[in-house]
Amino acid sequence: MSVADLRQSSDPARVPSGGPVGAVVYRPHAVSSRFFRSELLLIFGRRRNWVGGLILATVPILIAIAVKVSPPSPGGGGMNFLNQITQNGIFVALSALTLEMPLFLPLAVAAIAGDTVAGEAHLGTLRYLLTVPVDRTRLLVVKFGAIAVFALVATLLVALVGAMLGLALFGGGPVVTLSGTTLPFWTGAARLLLVIAYITMCMTALGAIGLFVSTLTEQPIGATIAILVLALGSEIMDAIPQLSVIHEYLPTHYWAAFGDLLRDPISTAAVVPGIWSALAYTAIFGAAAWARFGGRDVTS
Amino acid sequence: MSSPAFADHGTVQAVRDPAELAISSAGLTKRFRSGQVAVNAVDLAVPAGSVYGFLGPNGSGKTTTIRLLLGLIGPTSGSHELLGEPMPGGSARVLPRVGALVEGPAFHPYLSGRANLRRLDAADRTVDPATARVRIDAALDRVGLRAAAEKRYRHYSLGMRQRLAIAGALLRPRDLLILDEPTNGLDPQGTREVRTLLGTLAATGTTVVLSTHLLSEVEQICTHVGVMHLGNLVAQGTLSELRARSAARAEVETPTPERAAATLRVLGLSDVSSAGGQVSALLGDVEPEKVVAALVHADVPVRGFAVRRAGLEEMFVQLTGEGFDVSG
Ligand SMILES: Nc1ncnc2c1ncn2[C@@H]1O[C@H](COP(=O)(O)OP(=O)(O)O)[C@@H](O)[C@H]1O
Ligand SMILES: [Mg+2]
Numbered sequence: 001m002s003v004a005d006l007r008q009s010s011d012p013a014r015v016p017s018g019g020p021v022g023a024v025v026y027r028p029h030a031v032s033s034r035f036f037r038s039e040l041l042l043i044f045g046r047r048r049n050w051v052g053g054l055i056l057a058t059v060p061i062l063i064a065i066a067v068k069v070s071p072p073s074p075g076g077g078g079m080n081f082l083n084q085i086t087q088n089g090i091f092v093a094l095s096a097l098t099l100e101m102p103l104f105l106p107l108a109v110a111a112i113a114g115d116t117v118a119g120e121a122h123l124g125t126l127r128y129l130l131t132v133p134v135d136r137t138r139l140l141v142v143k144f145g146a147i148a149v150f151a152l153v154a155t156l157l158v159a160l161v162g163a164m165l166g167l168a169l170f171g172g173g174p175v176v177t178l179s180g181t182t183l184p185f186w187t188g189a190a191r192l193l194l195v196i197a198y199i200t201m202c203m204t205a206l207g208a209i210g211l212f213v214s215t216l217t218e219q220p221i222g223a224t225i226a227i228l229v230l231a232l233g234s235e236i237m238d239a240i241p242q243l244s245v246i247h248e249y250l251p252t253h254y255w256a257a258f259g260d261l262l263r264d265p266i267s268t269a270a271v272v273p274g275i276w277s278a279l280a281y282t283a284i285f286g287a288a289a290w291a292r293f294g295g296r297d298v299t300s
Numbered sequence: 301m302s303s304p305a306f307a308d309h310g311t312v313q314a315v316r317d318p319a320e321l322a323i324s325s326a327g328l329t330k331r332f333r334s335g336q337v338a339v340n341a342v343d344l345a346v347p348a349g350s351v352y353g354f355l356g357p358n359g360s361g362k363t364t365t366i367r368l369l370l371g372l373i374g375p376t377s378g379s380h381e382l383l384g385e386p387m388p389g390g391s392a393r394v395l396p397r398v399g400a401l402v403e404g405p406a407f408h409p410y411l412s413g414r415a416n417l418r419r420l421d422a423a424d425r426t427v428d429p430a431t432a433r434v435r436i437d438a439a440l441d442r443v444g445l446r447a448a449a450e451k452r453y454r455h456y457s458l459g460m461r462q463r464l465a466i467a468g469a470l471l472r473p474r475d476l477l478i479l480d481e482p483t484n485g486l487d488p489q490g491t492r493e494v495r496t497l498l499g500t501l502a503a504t505g506t507t508v509v510l511s512t513h514l515l516s517e518v519e520q521i522c523t524h525v526g527v528m529h530l531g532n533l534v535a536q537g538t539l540s541e542l543r544a545r546s547a548a549r550a551e552v553e554t555p556t557p558e559r560a561a562a563t564l565r566v567l568g569l570s571d572v573s574s575a576g577g578q579v580s581a582l583l584g585d586v587e588p589e590k591v592v593a594a595l596v597h598a599d600v601p602v603r604g605f606a607v608r609r610a611g612l613e614e615m616f617v618q619l620t621g622e623g624f625d626v627s628g
Binding site for chain 2: 032034035037038041042045046047123124125127128129130131132133134135295297298299
């Protein structure tokens with residue numbers, strides 16, 4: 001390429017044909033549940049999570065079958081709820097919740113919560129969500145909402161599978177409370193709903209902790225393990241009497257209090273602080289997640 | 301809107317009315333926690349309606365600049381505007397009008413291509429959900445993925461993934477497309493298709509920023525170019541401005557090389573050299589026609605005269621001190 005008269009022609013840049021760029025104004029819908037529904041679809045459409053659900057549902061099934069095959073001797077020791085099953089099938093649900101509360105339910109919540117932000121960061125989808133744009137606060141709110149829905153569904157799954165199978169195998173009837181009194185069946189069933197609500201709150205609080213942990217890393221498995229370690233570590237500390245000063249501040253301390261909902265009348269001594277504890281943990285770690293994620297560089 | 305963004309920073313970009321700029325930045329700088337300055341005082345000026353080639357070797361800071369532009373990372377210092385809106389404050393208003401591809405495609409592996417696009421679309425509060433299906437199909441058609449739309453993303457080839465990412469940027473009409481190496485992983489046919497697609501989009505007034513480490517890509521479809529090297533924007537302007545900027549040499553073919561060389565020196569040309577019947581010298585500010593007149597005036601028999609400029613490739617190698625496929 002050469003030649004003297006190769007003077008460049010003037011700027012070949014194209015000038016936009018229309019008016020100023022971006023004359024169109026987009027108006028966000030005030031409220032849209034599309035992204036939230038998409039998030040739920042992501043969680044409940046994932047095979048891994050179905051397997052998890054299956055494991056959660058296996059516990060009440062195992063309990064029901066075991067008790068059917070070999071009924072506990074009346075008045076014998078062991079778990080309160082377990083001994084009642086042969087009188088009322090609804091206790092399968094309560095037994096299953098008691099057994100899953102320390103490990104399986106927290107594990108399920110940890111898996112979901114750990115994945116929320118870290119999973120998207122790991123895949124790289126986080127940068128594309130943010131450029132849609134999804135406001136960072138909205139992203140966290142949607143992710144937290146999905147965790148809460150999952151906590152409810154997981155708890156419901158255990159309770160409903162237990163209750164249905166229990167009622168089918170052992171029948172229903174009046175519910176004998178932990179205080180020794182007897183409640184009509186439907187009052188007892190309503191108590192079970194309270195138990196589900198309480199456990200959902202506890203699990204959602206763990207989920208909020210998990211959401212925060214998930215904003216710290218790009219490794220979803222690492223986040224899940226960290227959340228589980230926090231939950232189990234809290235349970236272990238709660239079992240060491242010498243640490244009693246801090247017991248009431250541990251996130252898991254009031255988890256077992258759901259049994260109080262089956263007293264007559266309901267004992268609120270541990271349930272009410274339990275609710276406050278769950279709300280406080282949710283608020284503190286929700287805010288921490290927001291503070292951490294709000295200005296964080298997304299380099300994944 | 302007024303800022304020193306377009307002050308000369310070793311660039312040939314003339315000061316323009318900021319209103320005409322789809323992207324402008326002033327001293328945009330990113331220092332990572334590692335201490336590395338990945339982007340150093342970059343003053344981008346991307347005119348509206350242009351196809352802007354963002355050219356630089358691997359590791360020169362293109363992706364980091366794009367992350368800064370989109371607000372994915374915060375600048376250590378400096379500021380920028382997209383489509384006339386200051387960022388990151390205006391991101392809710394402006395980002396819906398911007399389609400982007402950043403550092404390659406990223407989707408949920410166990411969802412189909414279509415389900416992935418549906419999720420992206422669902423995240424956008426500013427689009428009409430009723431038209432989602434039509435828009436997703438249209439985007440899939442545009443990148444030739446309609447037939448593979450129901451396949452899981454994990455079974456996509458690299459080229460298909462790249463196409464899906466481009467489809468994601470085209471889920472709605474955009475005023476600005478920022479595409480980070482969009483032809484990576486595409487076969488020659490796919491590369492051609494993407495170029496054609498970008499041409500079509502640019503023809504309708506969409507500003508396209510195309511980051512690439514391939515000079516050929518810039519030469520084929522871009523009107524403007526910005527050259528990155530070690531985090532610095534070392535050149536910026538229209539392709540022709542950049543070509544004009546490269547050093548031009550006058551070449552004289554003559555049977556009397558000594559006399560010709562002497563004449564050129566008298567005129568003020570530098571780096572005069574002669575070989576055989578050829579004398580060549582750096583033109584500098586001297587106009588070629590003056591050189592010819594002077595030679596004729598000095599009775600130098602001129603058999604041939606030419607002004608030769610370095611090709612873009614040579615020039616970019618000069619600017620970046622290395623070839624374009626070498627990582628930096
Ligand atoms: N998150 C990060 N932390 C530290 N250094 C980074 C990070 N991201 C990129 N870099 C460095 O910044 C430089 C520019 O990278 P990048 O913008 O990806 O270049 P390009 O896209 O031009 O290939 C590289 O040297 C890279 O190693
Ligand atoms: Mg890059």
